[in-house]
Structure formats: structure tokens, C-alpha cells
Amino acid sequence: MHPELDSFTVSIVRGGTSKGIFILESELPKQQPTRDNIILSIFGSPDIRQIDGLGGADSLTSKLAIIGPSTRADADVDYTFGQVSLTKAFIDYKGNCGNISSAVGAFAIENGLVRAIEPITKVRVHMVNTGRILLLSVPVIGNKARIEGDYKISGVPGSGAKVGIDWADCGGESTGKLLPSGKLIDHIEVDSVSYPVSVVDAGNITVFIAATSLGLSGIESPSEIEANKGLMTLIESIRGKVAQQLRLIDDWQLSAQEIPYAPFFSIVSPSATYTTRDGKSVAQSEIDIVSRLLFMQGVHKTHPVTGTVALGACCRIPGTIAHQALSGAAAKTDLIWIGHPSGRIEIESAVSCSGSEYRLAKSIVARTARIILKGEVYVRKSIVTAE
Template identity: 40%
Template structure:
């Protein structure tokens, strides 16, 4: 029995890591990709011991990059979320954190000409058919790695990358609010009714208050061990998936729509200790959030969730706006997550989301070949 090898680059983007492939280096028959990606990550296996996966959703990701045929984009970026415990590859949504590595990858791989001091890379995310504009610092023809930008959830500092999600509304459903409502009441089987805001902005995200599921909203990884609460969350997520048409029955979402919708558990600003043991103060945030991704607490926050909750915070009638109550001209929304405080810059025209901006860092970790069993 032989092994096949594929050229690739292993990159960190924001608080995520993933394997980057040129589309030209993968089989033309895309029906073969899922099996390759499962083997690359070592799925299904909670340890992912026989692959490159890191046992959490943030480190079990694939990006496939190619030159774009669209005049308004430089490269196409196709994202794949590889599950860990079930043999599933989800291509239905984007990863905002990993997106930040696309610009540096495109520059270093010669897909975009490097222009000092900042190269603007326009990325078409093919999962959502939305443009992400990335401003990448460049020196000597390559994306810079060193810098003084710090992002919560990543040790040390790096070179700043400014990202703008352009017109992010309706990424999967075609609507900013998939149900047509800014608030909905879900009657959750065995748990009762709960008020939610379901917004599709960069990714579909279902949002609800921490107190409405019986938690404080400052919990960390111990939340994963609370089976009753996690089941409650999954049922809410499944009902949102059904309302959006991702699944026919809400029960199917845990197997066939594992990546979307995302979940944002919202609460008022609170003091807490983050995952690195640092004290986070209520006065430094506009809201507290705990994000759930692929059935687990996200150890920071997906950037697509940041854009969604930041946008919802500025739209009257959402449960997030009820909590944040931003000033009329306030564009910067700060939210406390499991690894600290992050800010999102959201521009709206009325209730139309023009763009959502975030700052990330990214770097190449290794390049070479990944080997998979034939």
C-alpha cells in the first residue's frame, strides 16, 4: 500500500490554523476532496492522531486557493471545516479567522504582486460569494510576520492585517434576518420557549441570552462538560438551521449542518478571568459573548460571528441591541470572549451592513507535503 502526497502550507490565521492547498495541486474531480481532507486531518478520531488536526474545530480546517476569474477579486478562497468525531467535511460556510491568512498566502505564493508597504488583496470567499478585502503589510516582496499587533487568543505579537467583510449580509440565506424577524421565539423541545435573534451576516449566527439557558455567560471550557446546557444549545441551533432551510428537521443539524449556524451566547458586560488567567473588566467591553462552533466552546471568537453580533448590536429590535445600546455614531463594538476583548468596526447605512472590519495577524508555520494513505 502506498501513500499519496500533496503540496501544502500550514498556516495560522487569527485564532485558527489550517492546511492551505493550491486548487491546481488537488484532483480535478472534487468529489475526491472530502476523503483526502478527512485523511489529512485524521478524522474521525477525537485525538486526530494520524493527521494534522489539532482536536478542536479551530485547528481542523482546510483552505483551497486559486486565481479568481472575477474582475473584482484577486483570488478565490474555498473553506472546508473538517469535523473531528464524525467523518464529515462541511463546505457550507466561511471561517473569518482563517481568512486572514489568505492574503499573506496569496502574496508569498506569487498569486498577487507584492507592493510595499501595504498590499491590498481582494479575496472572494466562494462559500458565501462575498468579498473580503485584506490589507497586508509587506517587506522585501513577502508578507510581514513580525510586528506589534496583539490579538486575544494568540501568544505574542505579529504584523497587523486589516480585514473588511464587504456587504456581508445574507451570506447563506440571502437575508440579513433569515426568518424576517429581528427577534423570534423558539419553542425548544423539552426545554421550553426562548427568545433569539437569528442574523446572517458573514455567517448565519443564532444569538440568545446566557441567562435564558441558565448560565452566567462567563463560563470557559467547563461549559463543554455541562451536557444538559450543551444539548439545549444544540437544539436551539438545530431549530435555527431548520428555519433557514439548511435541514428539513432540526434533529438533523447535528449531523448534516454541523458548521452553520454558529451560536453566540450574549450577556451584559461582566468581569471574568479569561483562558490565559488574565482578568477581563466589564468596563472594557460593550457585551460579553461565548461562541459555540461545531458543538464546542470556541476558545476565542470566530470573526464571522464578530461581524454578525457587531452588526446586530447596531440594529434596533435585536436582543443584542437591547444589551449593548450603542451610541448613534458608534462604529467600534468591543466584546469580551473566552480569550479576552476584541473589537469589530461595523459600518451601516440604515439597516444595511456596508462592511465589518476586524484586525488579525497570521503567519506561515510550515510548507512541504502532506501524506495520506491511499
């Protein structure tokens, strides 16, 4: 070993439409400042190119999963998610990523934390960030997670083995309620203008607003939305004020600095025909609702699974912003097809109601995942030994 370097065993893993660095809990020191400095060095952050690390220079590929034996009797593994900033020495551990979550089972099987049982291995994942349980159904062959399959997802070339993700335990994980404010619609005032929004806590807390409230059609591309700096400032103001209202932060004006990842922000509109980022057509008849979702102060190029969980729940609560935009056909079945910038994503969702309290009764999403690389990453010893 080089006298100036230490090594850490990591894997680069694709989960759904995201890619992240997975590392065993045992590889990292317990001390949080040192641990975070090591992780930042592994990714090459802060640097928008992440040129000196393994990060992919994009919010969708700058994601972290720390996996270890479960600290709970009702789970197989512990999973801590981190969104690693490109621009600051900061890792946001307050949210979750459903796409990355879909690969936790494969990683756990590969590293001997879970015994593979054909044809489907059930993996109960304790999400340390939220304290909830996620149930993964992982296809296996031999003692490995299966890779080949015919399931396709928008935003990922080819096809793969279908991984089922059951989020039914994940309603109200951050605030204790599916509707944190207890209201179907909240009114958020910015510059003397009132904006109606619905806020749902499922997967990740997500703020929903009608595209028309922002002067949009709803089928704009990510680049079109991001190019409107005034609109982006307004969106962050609304998001920040919701976060302050929920007591996630003390000052809404610091939302981008203190909680850049979640709450998510979803701009919804009725189904419509539009062209995806790669020039393909999504027909109005193929989807039930359109969403353009923002996180990390940018527009998601596809649609996050946790945002899909939240949108599915919101669609099932009569009177909310998303429910108002949902097509009539989707109201008659649990299945919802959501149109996003790269195509569409499906979710089976159901919500039950007792009095004024709503509960997530069903929330099933499917993804594909695979481990791309496993190897040693080198970190400067001066970072590892720094106090």
C-alpha cells in the same frame, strides 16, 4: 517516491486564533469524493487525536483553505473554506472562518497568485462558499507578507503585523438578508418553552440569545457550559430549529450531523468583569458586551471572526437581543469591544436601514497571520486512486 504513497504540497498556516492546512487548488483532483478523501487523510480524520495526519486534534486547528486563481474578474483569488470533522469522515463547506480568511492574502502572495506592493497589498478574495468578496489589507516587506508588528490579539502569544479585514460585502450572503426572518426577535419553542432569539446573516449565520434565557450569567467558561449536558442539548435544539426555519436542513434533529459548523450560536450578556481561560482579568470597563459562542457542538475558546461580524451587525440593529445587551458607550461609536473566554476582540461595525431592510455598511476586523510550514505531505496511493 515510495510506491505506496503520493505527495501533496501544503502549508500549515495560523490565521488569527485558528490554524489550518492551506493547499493550492491545482494540487487536488477535481472529483469531490476523491478530493475529500485525500483531505481527510492529510488531516488524519476521522480520529479525535488526528494522530495519523497534520490536524491539531481541535476544532480550531482542523480547518482547511483551498486557494486558487480567481474565477471572477472582480477578485484576485478564489478561497474555499472547509471545517474538517474530528469524529466523522466529513468536511463542512457551508460556512466560513474569518480567522483562517485573514491568512489567505499572505498565502496568495507567498505562492505568486498576488503581486506584493509595499507597504500594504490589497487582496480581493472571492469566498467560494458564499459567493461574496472579502477585502484584505496585508502589510508587506519586499515581496513577502510582513510578520513582525506590534498588533496583539487575545488567544495568540506575542504580536504581529496587523491584517485588516473588510467584511462589508458579506451581509446576507447565505440567505439574502441581514435579518433572514425579517424579524428583530424570533421565538423558538423547545419542550413547550419559548426562547427569544435574534438571527443575523453576516460572516456566518448566527443565532443570538440572552444568557439569562438559558439561566446563565454570561461569563461562564467554555468548560462550565460544556459540562452542562442538558444545556448543550437545549442549545443544539434551538440552533437546529432555527436552521430548519431557514430551510438550511429538513429536520432540526439532524442539525449536529448535517450542518455542525453553522449557524453559530452566541450567548450574549452585558459587559462584566471576569477571568479568562489563562487566569487574566477582563474588566467591565474594557468591553461593551460579552459573548460565549458555540460551533461544532462546543464552545469556542476565543471568538470567531465571522461570529464577530455577525455580533457587530446585531449590536447595530435596535431591538435585537445583542443590541439590548450592548453598553451605552458603544452605541455612540462604530467600535465595539467584545469579551470572550480568552480576552477581547474589536470590530468597527455600522448598519444602514431602508424601510424594513437592513444592510451591512461597515464591518472591519483586524488579525495577525503567518505561514508556519510549507512542505510535502504523504497520502496513501490507495486513497488517491480509490473511486
